[in-house]
Amino acid sequence: MAQLINGAALSRTVSRRSFLAGTGGILAAATLAACAPGSGGSSGSAGAKTYRLLLPGDVPAQWDRISAAVNSKLKADLGFEFNPEFINWKNYASQSLLKFTAREDFQTALSARWLNIAQLIESGALQPLDDALESDKYPNLKASVDQSAFDANRWPDGSIYGIPAVNSAARIHHIVARGDLIDKHAPGGIETFDQLEKFWYDVVQKEGIPGYVKSNSVFDVLGAPTGTLYAQGWESPDFLPLYFSSDSLMFVPSRQAAATGSTDAVPFWEYEPYLESLHRIRKYYEDGIINADRLNADPATIKAQFDGGGAATCWGITDGLDTSGHLDQLEKAVPGATLVSLLPFRDGLAAKPNQTFQADNLVVVNAAAADAEAALQLLDWVSIQENHDLLQYGEEGTDWKAVGDDAYEPVGEYTNFPGYALSWRIPLERKFSRMSESEASWFEWSKDYENFTLDPFASFIPDLTEIEKEHAQITAAIAEFGNPLWAGAVDVAEGLDKLKKAVDRAGLAKVQEELNKQADAYLASQ
Amino acid sequence: MTTDLGTASENLATADTARRTRDRGSRRTWRGRDYGLVILAAPAVVLLLVFAYGPMAGLVVAFQDFNVADGVFGSPWAGLENFEFFFTSGNAGRIMWNTLFLNVLFLAATLGAGILLALMLNEIRGRVTKRFFQSVIFVPYFVSPIVVSIFLQAFLAGPGGRGGLVNDLLSMFTLPEPSWYTTPGPWPWILTVVKVWQLGGYMSVIFLAAITAIPEEVYEAGVIDGASRAQMALRITTPLLKPTAAILLVLGVGRIFYGDFGTIYAIIGDNGTLFATTDVIDTYVFRALRTFGDFGTTAAIGLFQSVVGFVLVVIATLVQRRYARETSIL
Numbered sequence: 001m002a003q004l005i006n007g008a009a010l011s012r013t014v015s016r017r018s019f020l021a022g023t024g025g026i027l028a029a030a031t032l033a034a035c036a037p038g039s040g041g042s043s044g045s046a047g048a049k050t051y052r053l054l055l056p057g058d059v060p061a062q063w064d065r066i067s068a069a070v071n072s073k074l075k076a077d078l079g080f081e082f083n084p085e086f087i088n089w090k091n092y093a094s095q096s097l098l099k100f101t102a103r104e105d106f107q108t109a110l111s112a113r114w115l116n117i118a119q120l121i122e123s124g125a126l127q128p129l130d131d132a133l134e135s136d137k138y139p140n141l142k143a144s145v146d147q148s149a150f151d152a153n154r155w156p157d158g159s160i161y162g163i164p165a166v167n168s169a170a171r172i173h174h175i176v177a178r179g180d181l182i183d184k185h186a187p188g189g190i191e192t193f194d195q196l197e198k199f200w201y202d203v204v205q206k207e208g209i210p211g212y213v214k215s216n217s218v219f220d221v222l223g224a225p226t227g228t229l230y231a232q233g234w235e236s237p238d239f240l241p242l243y244f245s246s247d248s249l250m251f252v253p254s255r256q257a258a259a260t261g262s263t264d265a266v267p268f269w270e271y272e273p274y275l276e277s278l279h280r281i282r283k284y285y286e287d288g289i290i291n292a293d294r295l296n297a298d299p300a301t302i303k304a305q306f307d308g309g310g311a312a313t314c315w316g317i318t319d320g321l322d323t324s325g326h327l328d329q330l331e332k333a334v335p336g337a338t339l340v341s342l343l344p345f346r347d348g349l350a351a352k353p354n355q356t357f358q359a360d361n362l363v364v365v366n367a368a369a370a371d372a373e374a375a376l377q378l379l380d381w382v383s384i385q386e387n388h389d390l391l392q393y394g395e396e397g398t399d400w401k402a403v404g405d406d407a408y409e410p411v412g413e414y415t416n417f418p419g420y421a422l423s424w425r426i427p428l429e430r431k432f433s434r435m436s437e438s439e440a441s442w443f444e445w446s447k448d449y450e451n452f453t454l455d456p457f458a459s460f461i462p463d464l465t466e467i468e469k470e471h472a473q474i475t476a477a478i479a480e481f482g483n484p485l486w487a488g489a490v491d492v493a494e495g496l497d498k499l500k501k502a503v504d505r506a507g508l509a510k511v512q513e514e515l516n517k518q519a520d521a522y523l524a525s526q
Numbered sequence: 527m528t529t530d531l532g533t534a535s536e537n538l539a540t541a542d543t544a545r546r547t548r549d550r551g552s553r554r555t556w557r558g559r560d561y562g563l564v565i566l567a568a569p570a571v572v573l574l575l576v577f578a579y580g581p582m583a584g585l586v587v588a589f590q591d592f593n594v595a596d597g598v599f600g601s602p603w604a605g606l607e608n609f610e611f612f613f614t615s616g617n618a619g620r621i622m623w624n625t626l627f628l629n630v631l632f633l634a635a636t637l638g639a640g641i642l643l644a645l646m647l648n649e650i651r652g653r654v655t656k657r658f659f660q661s662v663i664f665v666p667y668f669v670s671p672i673v674v675s676i677f678l679q680a681f682l683a684g685p686g687g688r689g690g691l692v693n694d695l696l697s698m699f700t701l702p703e704p705s706w707y708t709t710p711g712p713w714p715w716i717l718t719v720v721k722v723w724q725l726g727g728y729m730s731v732i733f734l735a736a737i738t739a740i741p742e743e744v745y746e747a748g749v750i751d752g753a754s755r756a757q758m759a760l761r762i763t764t765p766l767l768k769p770t771a772a773i774l775l776v777l778g779v780g781r782i783f784y785g786d787f788g789t790i791y792a793i794i795g796d797n798g799t800l801f802a803t804t805d806v807i808d809t810y811v812f813r814a815l816r817t818f819g820d821f822g823t824t825a826a827i828g829l830f831q832s833v834v835g836f837v838l839v840v841i842a843t844l845v846q847r848r849y850a851r852e853t854s855i856l
Contacts, residue, residue, distance in 0.1 A: 094816045101594050101821065123594035210686055216796075293687025295797040296679065296707055310685065367595065469607075472820065473615050479813060480798040480805075489708045489799055505616050 049080040051374055054099065054109040055421045056092040062414040066394050073387065078377050082107075084422075090298070100125045103368040107375035110421035111162060111364045114246045118464065120364070121161055127365040127372045128159040138376055140383035144425035148449060152357035156461050162362025163379055165424040168318050168446040170355040172343060173219055175228050176306075176316035176326065179338030179436070181207065193231045193344045200289045203312040211284075213302050213311040216294040216487045220315070221281050222250055222274050225353045226343070228315055229281055229290070232273035234344045237353035240455050241268065242515060244462050248475040249482075249503060250274075251515055258456035263519035265512065267503070269496055278485055278492045285488030294487035309334040316341060318446035319420075322439045324410075324432035341439040349445055355452040356459065361420040382423040392419045393430065402430075409433035460522045467514045470507030477502035588825040608826035617810070625785050625806040628714055632721045632786065633778040637771060639722045640729020644767075645759050647730060648737050660734070663727030671792035674720060678793055682706040682716075710802040713794075717804065720789060729774070736770040737763055772846060779842040783835040785809060807831050 048071075060066070071081040085106070087095050093115050099106060100120055111117040111126075120126050132138065133150065141163065149164045175196065182190060185202040189195075200211025212228065214220060223233030224240050241250040242265050251265035252274070268274045284290045291297060291311070306314040307329035316322040322341045330337045345351035365375045381387050393400040394414035403409050408430040417423075426447060431440065445451050464471055481499035484490040584598060591604040612618050643663060650656040683706060684690035693703040706712070740763065748758045785806025794804045796813070807827060815824040 094812075097594075101597070103597060120594060123596070125594040213686070288688065291686045292705070293679070293683050293707065295799065296683070296795055297687070305686070468820070469611050469614075472611055472814065472823065476615060476617065476810075476814070479796060480801045483796060483798045484708070489705075502616070 048075045049371075049374075050083050051080055051369075051371065051378070052104075052106040053082060053084050053375075053378075053422070054092075054096050054106055055084045055086050055418050056089050056110055057086060057416065057418045058088065059086045060414060060416045062394065062399070062412065066390070066399075066414055066417075069395055070387075070391055073390065074378075074381065077387075078374070078381060080374055082378060100366065100368075104366075105368070105370050106366055107369045107371070107378065108363050108365055108422065110165070110361055110418075112360055112362050113358065113461065114360070117161065117362065117364065118245075118461070121155055121157075122465075125367055126161045127367045127369070127375075128161060129163070129365065129376070130160050132373075132376050133160060138380040138383075141376070141380040144383040144427050146426070146449075149357065149359065152459060153359050153362060154459060156459075156463065162359070162364040164359035165361040165363050165420050165422065166359045167320055167419075167424045167426055167429040168443065169357065169426075169449045170318070170353070170446055170452050171360055172318045172353060172442075172446060173223065173226050173228060174316050174318065174442070175212070175313045175342040175344075176322045177313040177340045177342050178309075178330075178334075179340040180334070180336060181312050182340060190342055191344060191348070192346065193234045196342065196344050197231075200284075200312065201287070204288050207312070209309075210291050210311045211289040212313045212315075213291040213297075213305055214294065214315045215297050215299050215302050216483055217315075218246070218250065218482070218486050221277050221486045222268055223277075225355075226345075227277070228313075229284065230273075230277050231280065232277070235346050237345070237351060238453070240354050240356065240457065242457060242460070242462070242519060244464055244467075244471050244511070244515065245475065248471060248478055249508070249511070251512065253457065253519065257519070257523060261520065261523050263516045263523065265516055265519060267500075267508065267512070269500070275492075278496070281486070281488035282490075282492050283488075290488060292489075295483060295489055306330070307333060309337065313342070318343075318442055320429065320431060320435070320439070320443045323435045327434060339436050339439070341436060341442050343442055349441070349451075352451060352453045354455040356455050356457070357449070357452075358459070361424065363422055379422075383425055383428070385428050388423050388425065388428045389430070391423050392417055403433040407431040407433045407435070456526075457519065457522065460519060462515055462518045467507070467511050470511050473506035474503050474508065474511060477506050585825065585829050587821050588829045590822055592820075592822040592825075604822060608820075608822040609830065611814075611820075611823045612810075612827045612830070617805070620802070621805055621807055621810050624803060625783055625808075628717060628785065628790075628804070628806060629778075629782040631714055631718045632725075633775070633782065635718050635722050636725040636729050637774060637778070639726035640733050640774075641764070641767060641771065643726055643730035644733030644737060645763060647734055648763065649755060649759065660727075660731065664731060665727070666724050667728040669724070671788045674724070674789065675792040675795075678716075678720065707797060708799045710800045710804065713800055713803050717786075717790065717793070720793070721786070724789070732774065733767055733770060736767055740766050776839070776842050776846060780835060780839040782838055783807065783831050787812065 067084075075081055092110075096109050096111070097116050097119070100109075100123075111120060117126070133142065145164060149166070149169075150160055153162060153164050154160055177190070177199075181203055182199065185206065186195060186199045190199055203209060203211050214228070220227050220229045222241060223230035223237070225237035226233040239253070239255060242253050242263075243250050250268040252268055252271040254260070254262065254264040257263045281290070285292060291302070291305070302314065303326070305311055307326050309330065314326075323339050327337075327339055330339065343351075345353075363379060365372050369375055382391055389396065389400075389408075393408050393410070394412055396402070397411075399412035399414040400408045400410050410432075431443070435443070477499060481495060481502055485492065485495045485499065587598060587601070588608055589603060589605065590598075590601040591607070592598075593601045596602075647656060647660055650659065679690070681690045681692050684693070687707065689697075689703055690706075692706070696703050704712070706716075744762055744766075745758055748762055753761065785808035787806075787808035790804060790806060791809050791812060794800050794809070808831075811824045811827050811831075814820065814827070
């Protein structure tokens with residue numbers, strides 16, 4: 001074999017110049033290839049345009065199969081395909097904003113007041129939808145979203161900038177509890193906040209697990225109008241705090257504002273029930289009722305803790321996902337476990353909590369999109385029951401089967417499509433077939449606008465323009481001194497003192513004055 | 527003997543300096559045969575232009591009332607307004623101090639640990655054992671900050687935040703069990719330990735490479751003079767690592783105004799109780815961008831950070847030239 005090898009060829013040396021030129025050429029070619037258009041994108045099947053959209057969260061299991069099925073139908077119906085980009089929740093706000101800024105070519109995204117819709121509207125980055133909605137081009141969309149939902153989500157300039165993607169009239173923060181533990185420690189059931197509190201203490205003492213687990217949230221403590229740890233909210237859910245943004249300072253308006261026309265909003269610490277709530281959280285923190293890592297724990301860790309049987313209750317919202325979001329995992333960890341949705345209103349189902357009916361989720365259309373009409377066609381297309389079901393629950397038979405007229409039973413692995421960022425429509429949503437009785441009852445209740453009281457400041461959206469710098473600094477102070485208070489991690493008197501000094505220095509007086517001025521003007525205009 | 531060894535290392539450094547001076551002095555003119563070098567450098571130059579110099583145009587945002595729809599070229603000018611937010615927040619001094627203090631700690635600790643580990647690895651005789659330990663201490667470099675933060679939570683907070691392994695250990699000795707995630711004082715030191723764990727092995731490989739370049743004759747001279755291995759490590763190896771340490775130091779100083787965002791944010795997140803000692807410019811900018819969505823303000827802080835970083839590099843280089851000319855790289 002040795003003779004077969006060409007020794008002369010092997011021993012031939014490559015010159016330094018050839019080596020450098022060759023290596024450099026390869027690197028240059030690789031660089032050019034990397035910079036070539038289309039190297040980072042994806043293309044649809046032959047002949048069909050592909051439109052991008054932004055969705056929050058992780059890619060659902062089996063997404064490739066469902067996406068192919070959706071695209072096949074989309075192409076046949078509308079002549080184009082879609083290619084959603086999933087962005088992790090933790091980065092969604094900043095990344096979606098960056099993509100708008102970079103004028104990237106995507107059709108739709110999720111936005112809301114708690115994200116950055118104010119900035120996007122102010123900057124003209126969103127397509128106003130009034131003309132489209134007044135036309136007859138999108139009948140399915142108009143039929144599946146109540147006109148009152150559109151009206152409640154008009155911006156102060158009178159325009160509609162987003163399609164409300166909600167599945168109930170009002171989303172009420174509440175408690176998802178282990179039914180098996182309630183049977184054991186509160187056999188008479190839980191109907192009031194006092195009973196709930198006693199249950200938490202019993203569980204901590206007798207089971208050795210926390211009563212309630214959640215990542216940090218101001219709304220847990222200072223309800224709007226309810227908060228899982230805010231006792232007063234369950235007694236009389238009759239007002240909503242005012243704020244420039246939900247991560248900034250909360251203000252409490254006068255209860256007579258609507259009658260007098262004078263808002264007289266004061267910082268939250270001047271409202272006794274809120275102060276009492278802060279002290280209660282601190283006590284819960286010290287007594288081990290709530291998780292001590294609220295400041296650091298991410299939602300996935302908290303969910304895993306509850307689903308693994310490591311807590312008696314967790315947070316829920318009336319979007320019909322209490323049971324479907326936890327039960328399967330919980331049953332694997334704790335055989336025989338059950339779930340109950342708790343809304344311990346003093347007045348039970350007769351409670352009429354104040355609501356703005358502003359949607360938590362709005363699907364907005366990118367003004368820089370290549371084809372805004374296609375975006376609305378897609379929103380109309382997902383408003384058809386068959387298409388909605390395919391996207392939301394997967395392929396019938398493979399991923400789910402219908403139970404009765406309005407329920408579904410998952411039978412495959414496809415779950416967790418973020419319908420709230422595209423396809424949630426109240427009349428089209430199906431209930432989880434194993435939804436607990438309590439959740440079914442409260443979910444139905446939350447779908448009826450008549451069960452709520454329209455807040456006097458329902459469509460008031462304050463304008464930040466005059467106080468941008470002060471607001472930014474107050475928000476920074478809340479992040480530093482407010483968040484530890486919501487977590488119960490610091491002494492209330494000491495923590496509040498630091499917070500007050502920081503927000504005073506940041507310009508509280510100016511911000512408070514501006515809020516009252518705008519709120520008074522709003523009341524006068526009603 | 528000490529004097530001899532010291533002279534040997536100084537002679538090496540002097541020879542190196544002389545060679546570099548000679549190279550600088552010999553002016554080379556463009557010759558066609560260098561085209562290979564040009565092609566080889568081209569991708570790196572292109573990358574640098576596209577990703578380092580090109581984006582500098584975006585710094586104009588720091589002086590604009592940036593508007594998403596109008597973009598970089600259409601937004602109105604705002605003068606120095608964007609700089610006001612940071613400097614009037616009352617946090618600027620603390621954040622700059624945290625950035626500098628943490629980076630000095632990280633730089634000193636990782637350089638020190640790198641040299642120490644390199645010296646220790648160099649003393650291991652068995653090739654397999656040496657490679658094994660080298661790999662083991664290098665592995666943390668590849669561990670994601672997110673994973674590090676989970677480790678740390680398990681050690682310091684435990685499930686539900688009621689005490690981790692460290693507190694379990696402290697309780698065995700009836701020592702106080704701090705609530706780590708609400709006590710800001712120890713965090714600069716905790717983060718420094720994390721950085722040493724992450725980068726100690728990486729640094730040691732760089733120093734180990736420098737050690738292998740030390741001529742064997744120098745050690746032979748030490749052996750002839752009767753130096754012990756410890757003496758040779760201290761009197762020969764350590765002084766000859768000065769140029770490498772100097773280069774790493776200058777590079778480190780250049781980034782001293784850049785907080786280690788990845789590690790700090792992954793571990794601290796939005797935990798306001800720890801901001802007093804851990805909030806650095808990068809985490810502050812990220813939070814500002816995420817919560818306010820104000821690109822002008824965040825770009826202004828970033829620009830300030832870059833300018834101060836540049837000034838610090840220049841100062842570090844000048845100081846090095848003045849006091850340690852033989853190890854200066856610029």
